[in-house]
Structure formats: structure tokens, C-alpha cells
Amino acid sequence: xxxxxxxxxxxxxxxxxxxxxxxxxxxxxxxxxxxxxxxxxxxxxxxxxxxxxxxxxxxxxxxxxxxxxxxxxxxxxxxxxxxxxxxxxxxxxxxxxxxxxxxxxxxxxxxxxxxxxxxxxxxxxxxxxxxxxxxxxxxxxxxxxxxxxxxxxxxxxxxxxxxxxxxxxxxxxxxxxxxxxxxxxxxxxxxxxxxxxxxxxxxxxxxxxxxxxxxxxxxxxxxxxxxxxxxxxxxxxxxxxxxxxxxxxxxxxxxxxxxxxxxxxxxxxxxxxxxxxx
Numbered sequence: 410x411x412x413x414x415x416x417x418x419x420x421x422x423x424x425x426x427x428x429x430x431x432x433x434x435x436x437x438x439x440x441x442x443x444x445x446x447x448x449x450x451x452x453x454x455x456x457x458x459x460x461x462x463x464x465x466x467x468x469x470x471x472x473x474x475x476x477x478x479x480x481x482x483x484x485x486x487x488x489x490x491x492x493x494x495x496x497x498x499x500x501x502x503x504x505x506x507x508x509x510x511x512x513x514x515x516x517x518x519x520x521x522x523x524x525x526x527x528x529x530x531x532x533x534x535x536x537x538x539x540x541x542x543x544x545x546x547x548x549x550x551x552x553x554x555x556x557x558x559x560x561x562x563x564x565x566x567x568x569x570x571x572x573x574x575x576x577x578x579x580x581x582x583x584x585x586x587x588x589x590x591x592x593x594x595x596x597x598x599x600x601x602x603x604x605x606x607x608x609x610x611x612x613x614x615x616x617x618x619x620x621x622x623x624x625x626x627x628x629x630x631x632x633x634x635x636x637x638x639x640x641x642x643x644x645x646x647x648x649x650x651x652x653x654x655x656x657x658x659x660x661x662x663x664x665x666x667x668x669x670x671x672x673x674x675x676x677x678x679x680x681x682x683x684x685x686x687x
Contacts, residue, residue, distance in 0.1 A: 415585050415596065416585075416586055418572055418575075418586060418587050418588075419588070419594070421572065423435060423436065423570060423572060425438050435571060436571040437567075439563045439570065440479075446563060447553075447557060447560040448467075450555075450556035451467055451471075452467065454620070460552050473539075474528050474553075477524075477528045477530055481520075481523045481524045481530065483523070484502075485521075486518040486519050486520040489520055489523065489663070489667075490518065490654065491653065529550070532549060547630065548626055550630050551626065551627065551629040555616040555620040556617070557633065559617075562610055562613070564609075565605035566601070566602075568601040569605070572587060574600065574601055574648060575587040575598075575599070576603070576648050576649055577597060577600075577648065578596065579598050583598065584596040584599075585597065585598075590652065598647040600645075600647040600648035604647075604648070607640040607641075607644050608640045608641055612633075612637060615636060616633065616636070624683075625682050627682035628682070630675075630678065631675045631678040632675070634671045634672065634674055634675025635679070638668040638671035638672035638675060639668075641668040642665045645664045645665045645668070648664070651663065
């Protein structure tokens with residue numbers, strides 16, 4: 410039983426569908442599932458009269474946010490995690506097709522922090538240029554945020570199915586065998602599942618029941634930044650750092666460093682926005 414559990418990642422095929430050189434990966438499908446779940450939760454909120462916006466606006470905003478997440482997440486990975494490589498391979502930034510090899514390779518690498526910035530920018534641009542009446546950015550962002558962790562859960566499951574972002578080597582009973590980048594197989598923490606639990610399920614279980622609390626604009630955004638930053642910092646202790654980046658100060662990964670900044674920004678936002686209603 411234990412051995413079957415440990416070998417689960419080795420038996421997973423990252424491709425959900427293949428036809429010749431073309432394939433659709435589970436990673437992409439999990440992204441779509443994430444947006445569907447978030448959309449469903451926000452639609453539920455509208456049905457329960459928890460906000461006054463119509464479904465038409467929500468659909469437009471979802472489209473903008475989806476593009477913002479994809480573009481921001483990809484550019485974030487390129488600029489934060491591997492700028493040196495992509496400076497010499499510009500086509501690979503957004504092209505899923507390797508023209509040199511003549512095959513589909515997909516798009517590997519997305520940054521959560523870049524995606525978050527992309528979504529925030531998408532919401533701002535949507536309100537600025539496509540709404541006839543002025544809407545409050547913080548009110549809309551606070552409406553969306555409690556549903557986000559549920560979607561992010563599926564993003565981490567996608568990482569697991571794709572065999573990427575695996576954990577550090579361990580002899581723990583929860584360890585699983587993963588193919589390493591060097592071609593070997595090692596027993597590692599299933600950090601993707603740990604992060605799916607912490608950043609997805611736990612954070613959702615905290616924010617969703619609180620979603621109708623009337624505080625100040627930016628309340629849920631600040632809580633989300635603090636909560637996600639904390640969950641990510643804990644989860645990163647189980648995750649193997651990027652080999653070309655390693656650790657900062659011999660201890661923190663790049664993800665932990667960025668998440669620490671999220672906590673600081675979230676705390677600053679909380680106290681700044683609270684002062685406006687005191």
C-alpha cells in the first residue's frame with residue numbers, strides 16, 4: 410500500500426490528451442478548472458444578492474482577469490525566475506511551438522506572484538476603460554478574493570499532475586517518488602499537495618465564511634495577502650528550490666522572499682485602509 414502511494418507521480422501522464430505532436434496537458438485543464446470554480450463561487454454570491462453587479466459584468470471581468478493571470482503569470486516567471494534564459498529565447502516566452510525542433514512543447518513556467526499582479530492590473534484596466542459608471546476597485550477586489558484560494562487549489566493539483574515543483578528529498582512516510590530534472594528518481598515531499606492544502610483549502614476555509622463581513626475597502630485583499638504569504642512561506646519549506654536560484658541567505662527560497670514581501674504589503678495595506686474609516 411505504501412509503495413503504491415509513493416509511486417503515484419511516476420504513473421502520471423502530464424498529457425490529458427495527445428494527437429500526434431499536439432497535446433493538452435492536465436496543467437492547462439487545471440487552470441481552466443480553477444477559473445470555472447472561482448466563476449461558480451462568484452456567481453453563487455451574486456445569486457445570493459451578496460453584491461449588486463450583474464452576471465454580464467462578472468463575465469467580462471472574468472475574461473479580463475483570466476488574460477491578466479496568464480500574461481502576468483508567464484511574464485512573472487520569465488522576469489523573476491529565469492530572465493537570463495528567455496533573453497536568448499524570446500519566442501519561447503509565449504509560443505507553445507518549438508520551431509527549431511518542429512514540435513509542440515507547451516508553455517512551461519508560471520509565477521503566482523506575477524499572476525497576482527496581472528489580475529490586479531486587469532481589474533484596474535477593466536474599471537478604468539470599460540465601465541461607464543465608476544466602480545470602487547477595493548469593493549470589487551474584496552468581492553473576488555474570498556473565492557480565489559478555491560481556484561488556486563486546482564493550480565497546485567496541476568503542478569502535481571505535471572510532475573513539477575516537487576518537494577525536497579525526505580524519508581518521511583508522506584514522501585513520494587518524483588523524476589528529478591537530472592533524470593533520477595528520488596523520494597520527496599509532495600510539496601504541490603501540501604501547498605494545495607495550505608494555500609487552497611485552508612485559506613479558503615478561513616476567508617469564505619467571512620466573506621460578508623462589512624469592514625473597509627481592501628479588508629479582504631489585505632487578509633488574503635497576509636494569509637497566502639504565510640501559507641506559501643510554510644509550504645516552501647517542503648519544496649525544492651529552483652536549482653538555478655537556490656537559497657537566499659542560505660535559508661529562504663525566492664518564493665519565500667516574495668511571500669514575505671506579500672505579508673508586509675498586506676499588513677501595510679490593512680492599516681492604511683483601516684485609517685480611512687476610523
